[in-house]
Amino acid sequence: MGLWLFGLLALAAVILVVARIGELRRFAELAREAEPRWLALAFGLQALTYLCAASVWHAALARAGAPRSLRSLVPLGIAKLFTDQALPSGGISGTLLVMRGLARRGVPTPLAMGALLVGLVSFYTAYALAALGGLVVLQTHDAVGPAVMVVAALFAIFVVGVPVIVLSLRRAENGFWLRRLRRMPNAAALLEAISAAPSGLLRDPGLMAKTTALQLAIFFLDAATLGTMLHALGQETAPVFVFASFMVADVVATVGPIPLGLGVFEGTAVAMLTMTGISIEAALAATLLLRGFTFWLPMLPGLWLAHRELNEFAARVST
Numbered sequence: 001m002g003l004w005l006f007g008l009l010a011l012a013a014v015i016l017v018v019a020r021i022g023e024l025r026r027f028a029e030l031a032r033e034a035e036p037r038w039l040a041l042a043f044g045l046q047a048l049t050y051l052c053a054a055s056v057w058h059a060a061l062a063r064a065g066a067p068r069s070l071r072s073l074v075p076l077g078i079a080k081l082f083t084d085q086a087l088p089s090g091g092i093s094g095t096l097l098v099m100r101g102l103a104r105r106g107v108p109t110p111l112a113m114g115a116l117l118v119g120l121v122s123f124y125t126a127y128a129l130a131a132l133g134g135l136v137v138l139q140t141h142d143a144v145g146p147a148v149m150v151v152a153a154l155f156a157i158f159v160v161g162v163p164v165i166v167l168s169l170r171r172a173e174n175g176f177w178l179r180r181l182r183r184m185p186n187a188a189a190l191l192e193a194i195s196a197a198p199s200g201l202l203r204d205p206g207l208m209a210k211t212t213a214l215q216l217a218i219f220f221l222d223a224a225t226l227g228t229m230l231h232a233l234g235q236e237t238a239p240v241f242v243f244a245s246f247m248v249a250d251v252v253a254t255v256g257p258i259p260l261g262l263g264v265f266e267g268t269a270v271a272m273l274t275m276t277g278i279s280i281e282a283a284l285a286a287t288l289l290l291r292g293f294t295f296w297l298p299m300l301p302g303l304w305l306a307h308r309e310l311n312e313f314a315a316r317v318s319t
Contacts, residue, residue, distance in 0.1 A: 046222075055070060131159070223239075250265065
């Protein structure tokens with residue numbers, strides 16, 4: 001199974017590169033023109049996002065009584081990001097990879113799923129708070145039109161619906177739809193893990209507050225990366241506007257029909273940044289640089305790490 005999944009990941013990576021080769025070339029050109037110190041800062045900010053993602057699992061596993069070193073969890077964060085981007089599946093493909101990675105590290109499946117559920121709930125809580133913050137910024141500057149309200153309504157349904165559906169699977173009876181889900185590849189194992197995951201972790205206010213703060217930090221770090229790219233291009237604008245622009249673009253990409261939000265994210269981010277006085281050319285260049293750091297640069301290490309996790313998990317199972 002590991003080889004099949006890796007084969008799909010590799011194929012998806014090739015398709016993504018071919019489909020977006022123009023964007024990749026433009027990123028390389030812009031990176032050569034930008035000031036190196038700002039690029040170094042952007043790299044550092046993105047490295048912190050992986051550290052924050054791993055810290056969520058680290059905190060949850062420690063609370064569950066199965067602590068693992070933070071250093072060993074960081075590669076899983078990079079591999080999950082790549083897997084979720086290469087095989088869009090609502091996070092299921094990346095979750096399966098992390099479950100196997102945690103199992104390889106000796107974490108019992110129920111505790112691994114418990115840590116992932118903490119990550120899921122804290123992520124959507126942080127996402128809702130960050131999106132609300134961006135909306136407040138826009139509202140204070142009279143930039144909330146009907147289109148923004150429609151997107152906000154769709155996002156509210158999404159951000160509440162996903163965790164509610166996942167958590168409801170813990171108590172669902174074996175009805176028609178559940179039996180259909182169990183027939184999907186790998187879904188049966190995932191549903192069993194969800195049902196067996198300890199619920200006490202989600203009832204720990206200290207743990208949920210800490211993990212939500214870590215998830216919020218990821219959004220702030222991504223927005224700060226966009227601000228850094230603007231600085232690299234000699235552009236200045238208020239950080240709150242950069243954050244609001246990033247969040248609106250991210251929300252539109254999330255609720256939009258196009259996988260990964262490719263094109264949708266860029267177009268929305270450019271439109272939002274131009275409203276703050278940034279030229280279209282600079283806004284597009286900064287957005288492409290951001291996508292390079294958040295999407296293109298992690299691709300090769302993500303593919304390699306996913307391959308390693310799957311191979312070592314398969315070797316562990318076979319022995």
